[in-house]
Amino acid sequence: MKMIKAVIFDLDGTLLNRDASVLKFVENQYDRLNRGLSHISKEIYISRFIELDCRGYVWKDKVYQQMVDEFRITYLTWEMLLNDYITEFHHSCVPFPNLIALFEDLKKESIQLGLITNGKGQFQMDNIGALGIDSFFDTILISEYEGMKKPNPQIFLKGLNQLNVLTNESVYVGDHPENDVKGAENVGMVGIWKRDLAWGDVKAQYVIDDLKELPLIIRELG
The missing domain is CATH 1.10.150 (DNA polymerase; domain 1)
Structure with a gap:
C-alpha cells in the first residue's frame, strides 16, 4: 500500500x-x-x-x-x-462532531481533501458553506453539476484525476454501503464506512463511528 x-x-x-x-x-x-x-x-x-x-x-x-x-x-x-x-x-446544517479538527489535522499532514456528493448543485454548495468547510477542499464534485452520480466509477475517477493521485493512494469515506463504500472500492480506492445503523451490519474493510477515528486508519494504511 x-x-x-x-x-x-x-x-x-x-x-x-x-x-x-x-x-x-x-x-x-x-x-x-x-x-x-x-x-x-x-x-x-x-x-x-x-x-x-x-x-x-x-x-x-x-x-x-x-x-x-x-x-x-x-x-x-x-x-x-x-x-x-x-x-x-x-x-x-448541523455538523458531526470533530469535523473541523479532523480537517485541520489532515491538512497538517499535507493530505489533499476532496468531496463527492450526490444532490442538487447550489443546494449542496450552500450546505458545504454553512458547515464552514469549503476552503479545506482541493476538489468538490456534485452529481447535478457533473451529470453523473455515485456509484458511477467515473465520478470517483474524475475526483482522483483532479487531485492527481492514484486510486491506491486515496480513501473514500461515506455512509452509504453501495454508493460510497462499494463505489469507491470498485475503482481501487479504500472504502471507509461511517456507520449508519439504518443500513444494518455492513461489510467494510474499515468502519468508523466518529470522524476522529479516521487519522488512525490513514496512519495504519500508510
Whole structure:
C-alpha cells in the first residue's frame, strides 16, 4: 500500500448530520410558515416530512406535493414550501462532531481533501458553506453539476484525476454501503464506512463511528 495522499468524503450522513439538520429545519419551517400550517400539529408535520423524505432519497417536490394534498394546505403551495426548503435549509446544517479538527489535522499532514456528493448543485454548495468547510477542499464534485452520480466509477475517477493521485493512494469515506463504500472500492480506492445503523451490519474493510477515528486508519494504511 502506498502512502495515503488524499481523502475524499461524502457529505450527507458523513460530514453533515443530516438527520439532526432535517429535524431542525422542519421545526423552523413550521414556525416560520405557521400561518399556513397552523391547522396541523407541529409533531405530525415534522414526523410526516421525515417519513416522506426517506432520509433524503426522495426529492422535496414530491414530498411537499404529498403533504399539501394530505394535509389540505391551501394558504401555501408546494412550490412555496419547496422554495423555502431550498433557500433556508443551510441555516439548519448541523455538523458531526470533530469535523473541523479532523480537517485541520489532515491538512497538517499535507493530505489533499476532496468531496463527492450526490444532490442538487447550489443546494449542496450552500450546505458545504454553512458547515464552514469549503476552503479545506482541493476538489468538490456534485452529481447535478457533473451529470453523473455515485456509484458511477467515473465520478470517483474524475475526483482522483483532479487531485492527481492514484486510486491506491486515496480513501473514500461515506455512509452509504453501495454508493460510497462499494463505489469507491470498485475503482481501487479504500472504502471507509461511517456507520449508519439504518443500513444494518455492513461489510467494510474499515468502519468508523466518529470522524476522529479516521487519522488512525490513514496512519495504519500508510
